[in-house]
Amino acid sequence: MKITKQDLKNISLLSxxxxxxxxxxxxxxxxxxxxxxxxxxxELDTSKINPLTxxxxxxxxxxxxxxxxxxxxEKLQKLSKExxxxxxxxxxxxx
Amino acid sequence: MSxxxxxxxxxxxxxxxxxxxxxxxxxxxxxxEIKKKKSLNCFISIFEEEAKKxxxxxxxxxxxxxxxxxxxxPIAHKDIFCIKDKKTTCGSKMLSDxxxxxxxxxxxxxxxxxxxxxxxxxxxxFAMGSSNETSFYGNVLNPINxxxxxxGSSGGSAAAVRANLCSFATATDTGGSIRQxxxxxxxxxxxxxxxxVSRWGMIAFASSLDQAGIIAKNAKDAAIALKxxxxxxxxxxxxxxxxxxxxxxxVDADQEHVIGIPKxxxxxxxxxxxxxxxxxxxxxxxxxxxxIEEINLPxxxxxxxxxxxxAPAECSANLARYDxxxxxxxxxxxxxxxxxxxxxxxxxxxxxxxxxIFIGTFCLSAGYYDAFYNKALKIRNLIxxxxxxxxxxxxxxxxxxxxxxxxxxxxxxxxVEMYEQDIYTIPANLAGLPALSVPSGKADDMPIxxxxxxxxxxxxxxxxxxxxxxxxxxFHEFK
Numbered sequence: 001m002k003i004t005k006q007d008l009k010n011i012s013l014l015s016x017x018x019x020x021x022x023x024x025x026x027x028x029x030x031x032x033x034x035x036x037x038x039x040x041x042x043e044l045d046t047s048k049i050n051p052l053t054x055x056x057x058x059x060x061x062x063x064x065x066x067x068x069x070x071x072x073x074e075k076l077q078k079l080s081k082e083x084x085x086x087x088x089x090x091x092x093x094x095x
Numbered sequence: 096m097s098x099x100x101x102x103x104x105x106x107x108x109x110x111x112x113x114x115x116x117x118x119x120x121x122x123x124x125x126x127x128e129i130k131k132k133k134s135l136n137c138f139i140s141i142f143e144e145e146a147k148k149x150x151x152x153x154x155x156x157x158x159x160x161x162x163x164x165x166x167x168x169p170i171a172h173k174d175i176f177c178i179k180d181k182k183t184t185c186g187s188k189m190l191s192d193x194x195x196x197x198x199x200x201x202x203x204x205x206x207x208x209x210x211x212x213x214x215x216x217x218x219x220x221f222a223m224g225s226s227n228e229t230s231f232y233g234n235v236l237n238p239i240n241x242x243x244x245x246x247g248s249s250g251g252s253a254a255a256v257r258a259n260l261c262s263f264a265t266a267t268d269t270g271g272s273i274r275q276x277x278x279x280x281x282x283x284x285x286x287x288x289x290x291x292v293s294r295w296g297m298i299a300f301a302s303s304l305d306q307a308g309i310i311a312k313n314a315k316d317a318a319i320a321l322k323x324x325x326x327x328x329x330x331x332x333x334x335x336x337x338x339x340x341x342x343x344x345x346v347d348a349d350q351e352h353v354i355g356i357p358k359x360x361x362x363x364x365x366x367x368x369x370x371x372x373x374x375x376x377x378x379x380x381x382x383x384x385x386x387i388e389e390i391n392l393p394x395x396x397x398x399x400x401x402x403x404x405x406a407p408a409e410c411s412a413n414l415a416r417y418d419x420x421x422x423x424x425x426x427x428x429x430x431x432x433x434x435x436x437x438x439x440x441x442x443x444x445x446x447x448x449x450x451x452i453f454i455g456t457f458c459l460s461a462g463y464y465d466a467f468y469n470k471a472l473k474i475r476n477l478i479x480x481x482x483x484x485x486x487x488x489x490x491x492x493x494x495x496x497x498x499x500x501x502x503x504x505x506x507x508x509x510x511v512e513m514y515e516q517d518i519y520t521i522p523a524n525l526a527g528l529p530a531l532s533v534p535s536g537k538a539d540d541m542p543i544x545x546x547x548x549x550x551x552x553x554x555x556x557x558x559x560x561x562x563x564x565x566x567x568x569x570f571h572e573f574k
Contacts, residue, residue, distance in 0.1 A: 003457075007457070010460065011453050011456050011457050011460075014456045014460060015411065015440075015452050015453060015456040016418075016433075016436040016437050016440050017437065017440050017441050017444065017449055017452060017453070018437055018438070018441040027450075027453070030450055030510050031450070031453060031454065031457070033509065033510065033511050034403060034450070034454055034510055034511060034514075035454070035457075036511075037399065037400055037403065037511045037514070038400045038403055038404055038458075038467065038471075039400070040396075040397065040399075040400045041397060041400045041401060041404075041467075041470050041471060041474055042470075043397075044394070044397060044474060044477070046470060046473035046474060046477070049473040049474075049476050049477060050473065050476055051469050051472030051473050051475075051476065052472055052473070052475045052476035052479060053303065053472055054303050054333075054527075055289045055303065055304075055475075055479065055525065055526055055527025055528075056288075056289055056290050056333065056335065056527050056551075058290075058335065058336075060332045060333065061329070061332055061334065061336060062332075063329045063330075070197075072196075075196045076196055076421075076422075078194075078196075079193065079194070079196065079421065079422035080420065080421050080422060080425075081425045082420075082425070088420050088421060090420055090432050090435055091429055091430065091431050091432050091434070091435055093432050
């Protein structure tokens with residue numbers, strides 16, 4: 001499977017990770033080698049098989065909808081490098 | 096008191112109960128050994144003072160005959176498990192200054208059972224790797240031969256147990272990350288049924304595959320630890336609300352076993368030493384009355400390709416949370432919101448993590464979703480059906496843990512060659528089945544493992560079989 005420079009651009013845009021020009025050829029090599037291995041899947045006809053998203057068939061369990069105060073905003077926000085008055089700070093989005 | 100560090104968990108519990116030695120003595124012995132073997136790079140954090148204080152408290156409880164089941168026994172946790180007010184890095188620059196505001200359920204359960212956390216072990220970045228070389232904190236060395244890899248991603252935990260830096264350590268397994276390092280380091284490691292152990296507070300890689308487990312010196316010790324880690328947790332919506340059997344009792348019970356051998360897979364093992372050692376292990380069990388049946392797992396060879404779509408797809412979604420805003424690395428060179436996202440992620444993630452995010456992003460993108468992700472999920476169904484069919488006639492399935500013994504650090508640069516390390520371990524993750532690795536011989540003078548896969552919620556049975564094997568052999572003894 002071939003990965004083009006345009007594919008790399010799209011992947012970079014979607015994943016929000018920069019791909020440097022000087023590493024792009026080795027990255028293309030890695031990705032192509034992984035996708036070639038993955039393409040072995042095409043040997044199987046799976047047209048009549050249902051996808052299995054999860055190994056265990058149980059429905060997800062729900063807990064009682066009871067208010068808990070175990071999340072402290074201040075404590076969680078301590079983890080952020082930029083915050084003010086309970087808000088997370090980012091560079092300006094709207095001029 | 097250096098002999099205390101050589102003891103198994105079972106013997107440490109016994110010795111503490113009999114007051115043959117104290118928790119203070121074991122804890123200090125391990126802390127000294129950790130300092131002596133610092134160059135192995137097994138630990139990312141060590142909690143020396145706190146561990147010593149807890150040991151004194153444990154000794155008080157023991158003196159009052161008020162000891163909890165694991166009272167005073169030092170444990171190491173893989174640095175993927177959050178511990179409140181402690182650094183939890185997941186082996187990544189992204190989380191190198193992340194102090195967790197809460198504790199994982201795995202830590203809480205073992206802490207409540209009385210275990211003393213001596214430190215947090217090194218690992219491949221975000222548990223993505225099979226050699227421990229992707230860690231931001233540098234690779235771990237294999238204690239048996241320091242030129243070789245301890246395996247990954249739980250290489251720090253496996254090497255720590257092997258080097259007698261703790262008698263047991265927590266670990267996680269998404270595609271083999273408990274079993275492969277256990278095989279490489281000659282220790283015992285179990286990944287229980289998906290949902291058996293809570294994932295709450297365990298940093299996510301691929302949520303439908305990730306499962307916590309344990310690395311220990313033998314099956315008996317693993318059974319004890321697993322007993323205190325397992326159980327339903329309301330905080331994890333995929334946690335199984337099923338009774339946890341007493342693995343500690345089950346490991347020693349008189350049980351009948353029928354082992355399924357996937358004939359074709361065994362015939363295709365390339366490494367002669369691995370194939371011979373596997374056959375030898377099976378014949379040891381057969382001589383002891385264990386029944387052997389041939390089985391077919393016709394789609395097992397498609398596990399690796401399916402996994403390398405599903406795991407990266409889930410990883411790309413899970414790791415989208417690292418945005419540089421709320422927690423984790425935040426770039427300093429930013430002039431826009433886009434810069435903040437892109438530069439924080441580009442600087443914070445290492446090469447292997449980026450590769451997997453890229454693959455996952457690609458496979459989930461418009462035009463490729465059906466051909467890759469949906470196709471892989473269908474194959475996952477076929478693999479699960481193969482196992483369901485096999486378990487109609489056998490009680491467990493055996494195959495090697497890995498195709499080879501450990502390799503030299505730095506010797507594998509091709510990502511696919513590295514991924515092939517997990518060729519025998521991935522199927523159990525795709526199906527959500529419990530699986531373990533026990534030492535079963537050597538190849539190129541390094542340990543190799545026998546893998547036993549059990550039916551859903553049947554951890555006790557494979558632990559029982561592993562214990563039976565360890566009673567009949569001495570491959571698990573550190574020599």
